Structure formats: C-alpha cells, structure tokens
Amino acid sequence: MPRIPYPDVSKLEPQVQKMLAGTPLNIVRMAALASPAAFKAAGELGYALSTPENLDPHLRETAILRVGYLTNSKYELHQHLSIAKAVGLTDAQIEAIGSMHYDRLDPTMAAVARFTDDVVRNVAPSDENLAALRALVSDRVVINLVMCIGHYGTVARIIGVTGIEPDEEALKHLPTNEDEQAQ
Known part of the structure; x- marks a missing residue:
C-alpha cells in the first residue's frame, strides 16, 4: 500500500485522464496527482529524453x-x-x-x-x-x-x-x- 494513495482517475481533469490512458504504470498514475501542467510537462520531458535524437x-x-x-x-x-x-x-x-x-x-x-x-x-x-x-x-x-x-x-x-x-x-x-x- 503506498504512503500516498493513487488518485481516483475518474476525478482527474479530462486531459489528465486522457494522458493516463496510454501509460498505466504506477509511477505515472501517482504523478497524475501533480497539477495538469506539471504532469504534462514531466511527461513531455520524459518523452524528449527517450528520443534517440536527443540522447543516445x-x-x-x-x-x-x-x-x-x-x-x-x-x-x-x-x-x-x-x-x-x-x-x-x-x-x-x-x-x-x-x-x-x-x-x-x-x-x-x-x-x-x-x-x-x-x-x-x-x-x-x-x-x-x-x-x-x-x-x-x-x-x-x-x-x-x-x-x-x-x-x-x-x-x-x-x-x-x-x-x-x-x-x-x-x-x-x-x-x-x-x-x-x-x-
């Protein structure tokens, strides 16, 4: 059991629910507790870092x-x-x-x-x-x-x-x- 509960996805903003739909990992679910802007920015940074053109x-x-x-x-x-x-x-x-x-x-x-x-x-x-x-x-x-x-x-x-x-x-x-x- 986590020390902070996972968010109830149904109560999150629609844009956050949409972002969560493609990545059900626990870390992503927990990060959805952040503000929508911070959650989106963190996801975009993670994606940019995973692109081989940006970092081997x-x-x-x-x-x-x-x-x-x-x-x-x-x-x-x-x-x-x-x-x-x-x-x-x-x-x-x-x-x-x-x-x-x-x-x-x-x-x-x-x-x-x-x-x-x-x-x-x-x-x-x-x-x-x-x-x-x-x-x-x-x-x-x-x-x-x-x-x-x-x-x-x-x-x-x-x-x-x-x-x-x-x-x-x-x-x-x-x-x-x-x-x-x-x-």
Whole structure:
C-alpha cells in the first residue's frame, strides 16, 4: 500500500485522464496527482529524453541506472534494467554500471557514469569529470544528461515519498536480498 494513495482517475481533469490512458504504470498514475501542467510537462520531458535524437539510448540508460542505484530505487531499477537490455546494453555493461566498475565500460559510458555519480551526490560535477565528459560528447549532450539525471532523480523521489509499489509484473522480477548482496 503506498504512503500516498493513487488518485481516483475518474476525478482527474479530462486531459489528465486522457494522458493516463496510454501509460498505466504506477509511477505515472501517482504523478497524475501533480497539477495538469506539471504532469504534462514531466511527461513531455520524459518523452524528449527517450528520443534517440536527443540522447543516445546507451548513455541515457547508463545515467538512469546510476540514478536508480544511487537513490536505491528498486522500482526505477526494475523498469530501466529491462529498457537498458532492450536498447542493447549487455549484462556485463549493466553489471559494471551497478558495481561501479567503470573500467569495464567504453570511455563514453564510463564518463557518463562518473558524471552522473558526481551530479547526484554533489550537484556540480568536478572539473575533471566535466572535462572528461565534454571531451567525448557535445555540450548539448552534457545538458541533456543533466536534464535526464534531474528528471529521473525526481522520479526516484516521487517513488520514495509516495511509497508506490512496483507494477504487479515487476514484483516477479525484483532482486532478492541475496541478489543485492551478491552485487
């Protein structure tokens, strides 16, 4: 049971009901409690970040997984572990991202992981981490990564504050304590 109840969809504004119809995930249902303008803007930002033209899927999922690990968001990790695999990240890459063995990643993914860690922990990355990332990607990609890190940090916080449960199918795939200890 979540700490904050899901909204009664029938009592939401018609435009919000329409937006919810296509994405029944618990996180989206809970986010519908926001104002319609904020709910719509968050959805548009999430969609823009998921577009490969705006952010390479490997880099995006590297950043999102690091946010999930750093915020201990099992829900976010479950959703994005499968997405990471779907966009082509290997089990070895995913394991390296989770265990912080960045030397096992290609230089760009490693730079994204280090940058994400720094931004989540310190807000402003070190000059070294920023320079390392900028040597490999455009400044547009850097800013899109910052927006991605911030967006998924917000998602993790909505999950943490509200206590939403993973979607029913997700429950079957959550790591057990033994799985977490093995990492």
